[in-house]
Amino acid sequence: MTAGQQSLKCPLMSTWITDANGAVKCRYVYDLFGGRLDPETIEDQTWNNYLFTGQAYDRATGLVYLRARFYDPGMGRFTSRDSYGGSDDDPLSLHRYAYCRNNPINVVDPGGNDPVSSDFIWGKQVHDQISKDFKNSQLMAQRVTDWPMPKILGVPWIPGLTAGRPDLVQFPTSGSSGEVYEIKPISEAVTGKVQLLWYLTVLNYADPMCRKWQAGSMSTYMPPKMIQLSPYAVAVISPPLHGLILYQVQDNLIDAVEACMALAGIAITADTAGLELNVGSACVFATMGAY
Numbered sequence: 001m002t003a004g005q006q007s008l009k010c011p012l013m014s015t016w017i018t019d020a021n022g023a024v025k026c027r028y029v030y031d032l033f034g035g036r037l038d039p040e041t042i043e044d045q046t047w048n049n050y051l052f053t054g055q056a057y058d059r060a061t062g063l064v065y066l067r068a069r070f071y072d073p074g075m076g077r078f079t080s081r082d083s084y085g086g087s088d089d090d091p092l093s094l095h096r097y098a099y100c101r102n103n104p105i106n107v108v109d110p111g112g113n114d115p116v117s118s119d120f121i122w123g124k125q126v127h128d129q130i131s132k133d134f135k136n137s138q139l140m141a142q143r144v145t146d147w148p149m150p151k152i153l154g155v156p157w158i159p160g161l162t163a164g165r166p167d168l169v170q171f172p173t174s175g176s177s178g179e180v181y182e183i184k185p186i187s188e189a190v191t192g193k194v195q196l197l198w199y200l201t202v203l204n205y206a207d208p209m210c211r212k213w214q215a216g217s218m219s220t221y222m223p224p225k226m227i228q229l230s231p232y233a234v235a236v237i238s239p240p241l242h243g244l245i246l247y248q249v250q251d252n253l254i255d256a257v258e259a260c261m262a263l264a265g266i267a268i269t270a271d272t273a274g275l276e277l278n279v280g281s282a283c284v285f286a287t288m289g290a291y
Helices: 042-047 119-136 149-153 186-206 256-264
Strands: 006-010 014-018 024-029 056-058 063-065 070-072 143-145 168-170 178-185 213-215 226-228 233-237 244-251 267-270 274-279 282-287
Touching (some): 119 143, 119 168, 119 226, 119 244, 178 186, 186 213, 186 244
Parallel strands (some): 178 213, 178 244
Antiparallel strands (some): 006 014, 056 063, 063 070, 168 178, 226 233, 267 274, 274 282
């Protein structure tokens, strides 16, 4: 890439190349497995070699270099076997040529051996859009997003005690408690619950003005039910449950259960072991670290 030019990447969707003035020089569009849906341009062939999910592309072979192995986006398969044989407890891992366990919407594999959740890719976009909606919908109370705990409390930083940055905070008003929300992918529901409890404990015991703080409620803030992330991906958002806002990235072929989640909201019951989402007679279960 030449000086003065930059790449704007949206993994699993497309890539734009712009010059220093923001003018688009090239645009690449992919299917879910990285196959090109747009014709290559002359500029594209001359200087940019980082395409699908921002990984190195070998033009001579049409393969993507994923460090441990090469990946063929035209076939949606790796060109060599995974050195890891898989586990009987995870049947999809037994296919040693499959890319991202055939789930490229929610999983990426930058190393070629270890598919990981793409929540870290979409997470910032989900956080940013919910945060923007949260601040835009404020009425009389002050609302902030991603503030460090010392700034919220108006106290110096105390190692360990005032660590952390709650995602969404509505400050207390006369006669009303402050409210705190945490945004997490559904697979991290238990982690989010523990994190939110810690924030509330510190806020209630360390606030020099002795203000009251509580977990955010649906009556105070209701996030959007869906966020479009790309032509291929949408985040389904739950209503707040005791301050916890959960999301799951889906493709646009939303099945009946997910459509109910998006249109009718989610009735949620939670405990420390897992989370149960009830939509009519359908149930989707999620436990910590798995979905």
